[in-house]
Amino acid sequence: MLILIINSGSSSLKYQVRDTNDDSVLTEGLIERIGESEVTDHAQALDQVDQKLTRVLGERALDAVGHRVVHGGERFGEPVLINNEITRAIERLNPLAPLHNPANVLGIRAITKKWPKLPQVAVFDTAFHKTMPEHAWRYAIPDQLYRTYGIRRYGFHGTSHEFVSRHAAKLLGxxxxxxxxxxxxxxxxxxxxxxxxxxxxxxxxxxxxxxxxxxxxxxxxxxxxxxxxxxxxxxxxxxxxxxxxxxxxxxxxxxxxxxxxxxxxxxxxxxxxxxxxxxxxxxxxxxxxxxxxxxxxxxxxxxxxxxxxxxxxxxxxxxxxxxxxxxxxxxxxxxxxxxxxxxxxxxxxxxxxxxxxxxxxxxxxxxxxxxxxxxxxx
The missing domain is CATH 3.30.420.40 (ATPase, nucleotide binding domain)
Known part of the structure; x- marks a missing residue:
């Protein structure tokens, strides 16, 4: 499969295209200063990405887009196929990651607008830590704060920790x-x-x-x-x-x-x-x-x-x-x-x-x- 990987920030868009058949990187790049005069929004940033992909891929077509999403809250414990309901669910988590999730949603919506039929998958930084036992993720604060606001330990960098754990196990045999x-x-x-x-x-x-x-x-x-x-x-x-x-x-x-x-x-x-x-x-x-x-x-x-x-x-x-x-x-x-x-x-x-x-x-x-x-x- 040809997968476009998107890491969308509030004023940047990092991208990479990988062929999962041989794990090769076909192209990658970073578009910065989104919101300024040259690149007004994420949709325009994707236009630049599209031009690059056309030159690199030629007649080959993308099979899917994978998004890095920082916060999956308590709901998302594994990667998930994105639809309108999933996008709104990610957006509802904005208060838990105000610097990251809003930007991740911008990237998802921009892809949806530009390539509406292209499947998109959200991969969550918090997902690997969903297996933490309650005694590890609980804070010693009134239970109502957890019930009302979701105040608990979530953990991050999970995509990296999981990847590295698997490769460490392989190295150890x-x-x-x-x-x-x-x-x-x-x-x-x-x-x-x-x-x-x-x-x-x-x-x-x-x-x-x-x-x-x-x-x-x-x-x-x-x-x-x-x-x-x-x-x-x-x-x-x-x-x-x-x-x-x-x-x-x-x-x-x-x-x-x-x-x-x-x-x-x-x-x-x-x-x-x-x-x-x-x-x-x-x-x-x-x-x-x-x-x-x-x-x-x-x-x-x-x-x-x-x-x-x-x-x-x-x-x-x-x-x-x-x-x-x-x-x-x-x-x-x-x-x-x-x-x-x-x-x-x-x-x-x-x-x-x-x-x-x-x-x-x-x-x-x-x-x-x-x-x-x-x-x-x-």
Whole structure:
């Protein structure tokens, strides 16, 4: 199948076309600054995509479109064929992901308008975490808040965590449903997931992608009383949102949300950069220890995404804190640059430490093809 993968943002549209027969990428691109003079809306952005596809694909036609949708709420636990009712259901989840779901819906509606007969599939970032037990997704707040507003832990980056878990199991020579491990998705946004029997049983992100690890611009875990204190000091809700989502994390501590720049600054003697890296690696190490317990003893610790795949320094700083678990890195293997799945731990390590490159577009294409295939067989 030829699958067009769409990741629609409020002012951007990232796309890729994959042939699921051989998992090849035929074309990809990113259209930015949607809403400005040159590209007024997502429909016009798709016109540009269509021109590119015509040049690349020639007479070949798309079979389906797969959309990355950030929030699936409690309803969506697996990829689903999109129709008008599904689109409206995704739209009703906008309050849970105001920065993401409205943009995802814009992409869906733009495709529907341009290619009304082309099947579309929604693949949800939250879906992999639907298997979390209630004791993991509950907050210790009045039940009415959950019943009324859906306030609970949902988790994100699920498409990546599921993809990486399957490939880690393959590298270890075990079935996907037999994999017990810890997957750390580390990019500008970062999360860690405890995987037991191939399923998510806990994850660091919660009601929103703000909870959990120290990220590029997000604070991660924070005492909620700080927000009450700052509100009393005159901070508005918009101020607090800006503070915690865009001005905190590495940016707030070190002045830069880029991990490579922060590491370079720390190496040059910047004390604030060094502290920021220490806070981030310590936070991650604490979660790894907790999730090792949660899965009943991990078969592997897996690093993925931009930082997880490329920063040997950060991987080292994290694993150095995990001596009590008996794991250790092979320095040469850890420093080696590669785009391939690999083991970077020593032979003496209590369990393997792996680097598995993530490929969310491949996962979305695969899920889309599966849904369309099932639909065609009915």
């Amino acid at each position: 075990v079935g996907a449903s037999d994999f017990n491990g810890i997957v750390a998705h580390l990019g500008n946004g970062a999360s860690i997931t405890a995987v037991s029997g191939g399923k998510s049983i806990d994850t660091s992100m919660g009601f929103t992608p703000l909870e959990g690890l120290v990220m590029g611009t997000r604070s991660g875990d924070i005492d909620p009383s700080i927000l009450i204190f700052l509100a009393r000091e005159g901070y508005s809700t918009d101020d607090l949102d800006q503070l915690l989502n865009r001005d905190s994390g590495l940016k707030g501590m070190a002045g830069n949300n880029d991990m490579r720049s922060t590491e370079e600054a720390a190496a040059d003697g910047d004390e604030q950069a060094a502290i920021a890296l220490a806070v981030a690696s310590y936070r991650l190490a604490k979660y790894i220890g907790a999730y090792h317990v949660a899965v009943g003893g991990a078969q592997a610790l897996v690093f993925t995404a931009g930082i997880g795949e490329n920063s040997w320094q950060f991987r080292q700083s994290v694993v150095e804190r995990l001596g009590a678990l008996g794991i250790s890195l092979d320095d040469a293997a850890n420093r080696k640059k590669s785009n391939e799945p690999r083991e970077i731990s020593t032979e003496e390590s209590a369990f393997p430490v792996l680097v598995i490159p993530t490929d969310e577009e491949a996962a979305i294409a695969e899920a889309t093809a599966a849904v369309i295939g099932e639909q065609n067989n009915q």
